[in-house]
Each structure stands twice: as structure tokens, then as C-alpha cells.
Amino acid sequence: MSLQVQIMDEIKTAMRAKDTVALEALRAIKSEMLLAATASGSKEELTADDEVKLLQRLVKTRKESARIFTEQNRPDLAEPELAQVAVIEKFLPAQLSEEEVEAVVAKIIAETGASGIASMGKVMGLASAQLGGTAEGKTISAIVKKLLV
Structure with missing residues (x-):
């Protein structure tokens, strides 16, 4: 099953469960994939490597945002970012130690x-x-x- 189909299924599941954090993260993934696929000069479809790089970039930006929010003493904003990281990491290959x-x-x-x-x-x-x-x-x-x- 392709990542896009998997994301769409997860979005439906999150909507039914009313899981706003997961829904936000999944919609961000879907949006980034759509932007990457329609970017000028891009190939017709994203390769598996492109998808992994895209997911890693999303995780990196969310972790950076959470770090900044924590430094600014805003745990209320850092927690959703870290929760979204957990959702996005489900789609990444297992990380090596x-x-x-x-x-x-x-x-x-x-x-x-x-x-x-x-x-x-x-x-x-x-x-x-x-x-x-x-x-x-x-x-x-x-x-x-x-x-x-």
C-alpha cells in the first residue's frame, strides 16, 4: 500500500476518533506530499526515498518548534508538536541506534x-x-x- 493511501486511511480513522493532533499531523503530511508532487520541475510521482525525506523534514521542523516553545516556557505549545512527531514517525522506517x-x-x-x-x-x-x-x-x-x- 502506498504512503498516500495509508495517510488517507489514517486521516479517516483520526476523523472518526476525533483525534485532532493526529489529524493535524496527517493533513500536514498530505499537504507536503501534494506540494512536492506538484512542484515545478518535479517528477510525476514521489519515490519512496522522496517520501522518507519529506517525513524526516516534517519531524525535524516539529522537533525544532517544540524545542523553541520549551525554551520560551510554552509547554502548552510544545506538547502538540511532540505528539505530531510521534504520529509522523509511525510512517518512517525504524531508526538505527x-x-x-x-x-x-x-x-x-x-x-x-x-x-x-x-x-x-x-x-x-x-x-x-x-x-x-x-x-x-x-x-x-x-x-x-x-x-x-
């Missing part, structure tokens, strides 16, 4: 013979491609930096 990411990055470094911070870009490119949507770029970057220094 830091240990698993570190093992993959160490393997890439061993294969490429990379050493020193100068080869970080090369390792990051390979690691990002291999790990796809299973790890955040920030996590990958931190681990690559730690292993190369």
Missing part, C-alpha cells in the same frame, strides 16, 4: 581507507546513501566526525 550507525560508518571508513577530517565529505556521502532514511544526518555527521578525529 547510534551503535548500529557507528558500526556501518566504521565499516565504510575501513573500506575507503579514510583518515582525518579531510575525508569527512567522502565518508558522509557514502554513509548517507547507505543508511538512507534509517538515521538522521546529524547523527551520522557526529559519528563520522568522532571516528575520523
Whole structure:
């Protein structure tokens, strides 16, 4: 079942359950997918990778908003953002732990013979491609930096 069909089914379920937080998050996903699909110069349909990147971007913006709201002492606004993150993350592939990411990055470094911070870009490119949507770029970057220094 495609992600769009899955989202539509979840929207119907959330409407029946009167779950406003889930409904807001699902509508945001639907809206972003529609915008990405109709953007000028885009392909006819979103690929699975495009969908994962889109979902990761939504999670990232919501987490950032929640962090800002928390810093501004507005937990009433931070809580719905974090609840929406939980809804959106249901559609993302399972995230790898830091240990698993570190093992993959160490393997890439061993294969490429990379050493020193100068080869970080090369390792990051390979690691990002291999790990796809299973790890955040920030996590990958931190681990690559730690292993190369």
C-alpha cells in the first residue's frame, strides 16, 4: 500500500476518533506530499526515498518548534508538536541506534581507507546513501566526525 493511501486511511480513522493532533499531523503530511508532487520541475510521482525525506523534514521542523516553545516556557505549545512527531514517525522506517550507525560508518571508513577530517565529505556521502532514511544526518555527521578525529 502506498504512503498516500495509508495517510488517507489514517486521516479517516483520526476523523472518526476525533483525534485532532493526529489529524493535524496527517493533513500536514498530505499537504507536503501534494506540494512536492506538484512542484515545478518535479517528477510525476514521489519515490519512496522522496517520501522518507519529506517525513524526516516534517519531524525535524516539529522537533525544532517544540524545542523553541520549551525554551520560551510554552509547554502548552510544545506538547502538540511532540505528539505530531510521534504520529509522523509511525510512517518512517525504524531508526538505527547510534551503535548500529557507528558500526556501518566504521565499516565504510575501513573500506575507503579514510583518515582525518579531510575525508569527512567522502565518508558522509557514502554513509548517507547507505543508511538512507534509517538515521538522521546529524547523527551520522557526529559519528563520522568522532571516528575520523
